[in-house]
Amino acid sequence: MFPIETFNLTKKFNGLVAVNKVSLKIKEGEIFGLLGPNGAGKTTFISMLCTLLKPTSGRAKVNGFDIIKEQNEVRKSIGIVFQDPSLDNRLTGRENLEMHAGLYGVPKEERKKRIDEVLRLVGLYERANELVRNYSGGMKRRLEIARGLIHYPKVLFLDEPTLGLDPQTREHIWEYIKKLAEKENITILLTTHYMEEADALCNRVAIMDYGEIKVLDTPENLKNSLEGDILMLEIKNGKNFFEKVKKLHSVKKIHIAENKISMTVRNAEKFAPKVLEFARKNKIFVNSISVRKPSLGDVFLHYTGREIREEMGEGKEMMKRRARIL
Ligand SMILES: Nc1ncnc2c1ncn2[C@@H]1O[C@H](COP(=O)(O)OP(=O)(O)OP(=O)(O)O)[C@@H](O)[C@H]1O
Ligand SMILES: [Mg+2]
Structure with a gap:
């Protein structure tokens, strides 16, 4: 039982x-x-x-x-x-x-x-x-x-x-x-x-x-289900650069917010220098780049398309919906 x-x-x-x-x-x-x-x-x-x-x-x-x-x-x-x-x-x-x-x-x-x-x-x-x-x-x-x-x-x-x-x-x-x-x-x-x-x-x-x-x-299987690491990139100029990055081979899933991009990629350590080289060729100034293992936050983003941190706005929206119904 x-x-x-x-x-x-x-x-x-x-x-x-x-x-x-x-x-x-x-x-x-x-x-x-x-x-x-x-x-x-x-x-x-x-x-x-x-x-x-x-x-x-x-x-x-x-x-x-x-x-x-x-x-x-x-x-x-x-x-x-x-x-x-x-x-x-x-x-x-x-x-x-x-x-x-x-x-x-x-x-x-x-x-x-x-x-x-x-x-x-x-x-x-x-x-x-x-x-x-x-x-x-x-x-x-x-x-x-x-x-x-x-x-x-x-x-x-x-x-x-x-x-x-x-x-x-x-x-x-x-x-x-x-x-x-x-x-x-x-x-x-x-x-x-x-x-x-x-x-x-x-x-x-x-x-x-x-x-x-x-x-x-x-939690372990959920994080592994993303089949890759998270590569975060923050740039200073040229947001349409992300459209080009998106098309690069081995990018599995991406999320763009303002001047930041987070991508799920295989072999992130090897991929990171390639991205930097690509940025240099496109005359893009990179503020920061980092690689990390996926968290449950990334898993949430992967399966819902939203960040769990967007909760405050979400909560307010929910309250409005609720108020309209009551
Ligand atoms: N008594 C109620 N009457 C009408 N709508 C309700 C009622 N209780 C909850 N809801 C609505 O149902 C949805 C789910 O609410 P619930 O409280 O279960 O969410 P939650 O996941 O526990 O959120 P939180 O993290 O804020 O506690 C919300 O849209 C909420 O506005
Ligand atoms: Mg609750």
Whole structure:
């Protein structure tokens, strides 16, 4: 049995298709990432799996339970950490967990032991009796993760677990997530629009855009699927030079933005001097040239034709579309 299985899962908000016929199977013990920009449909997808939103069509099972017919069983068997924080700032860390353990019916005699256990897991045991109001952003997020684990869920949903945190705190949280996946033996489905996060944490990643899964594999295979390295070139003059570069043999995929070009090429180290020579002949002044291995950002660009960083404008556009519909 797969802890998470979806079949053509679809959600429409009036005219807008937020999640479009998504079918996937997530394996036991896996850390699975949904990577996509703002508005891709990530939160909508996991909200359906958590039974917080009803699908428009399609089916899904979580821990073997049907998300429409067996909502209570689904809810009891999962832990959720959502994008918007929902801790009580007036209580201490421990009190927040006690409240949640009560809500989820963790037997009284087990509560203290379990609370201590999850506090240790996220490194907050020593700070548990302080008011959450005085916690840092990273501590709050760790407490939320601990809270999602209190009732021994088999599947944990993490919606943007490190959103808004600084890079150092983010890496810290990745370590905790890896540790809990090992120690608690659970399956984790997380969403993110940070490609480094998907790369560092996930066993498999699905790239999501406009509600659809574009490609799904291990980060390693996804990066290898580009079959080449990334060569970046920045020039000072003559943008139509790029049109000529495009036609050069061995350029597989290109993306042009202003005076920069990024190309997927085989044997990039050998190709780079040729490009420089070509530029010199065409009297083009090159500002910089670099070669690197593909990142998941390049994979995203390859399969969607857009940069994941274009997310801000995208988000605004989505908000407008949403406003028009509502
Ligand atoms: N309740 C709603 N009513 C109408 N439209 C909605 C609703 N919830 C989400 N949408 C729309 O569905 C699309 C997907 O939104 P969703 O929140 O799932 O994206 P996301 O990938 O989680 O984005 P983000 O990275 O910003 O969290 C967006 O276009 C959004 O505007
Ligand atoms: Mg979201």
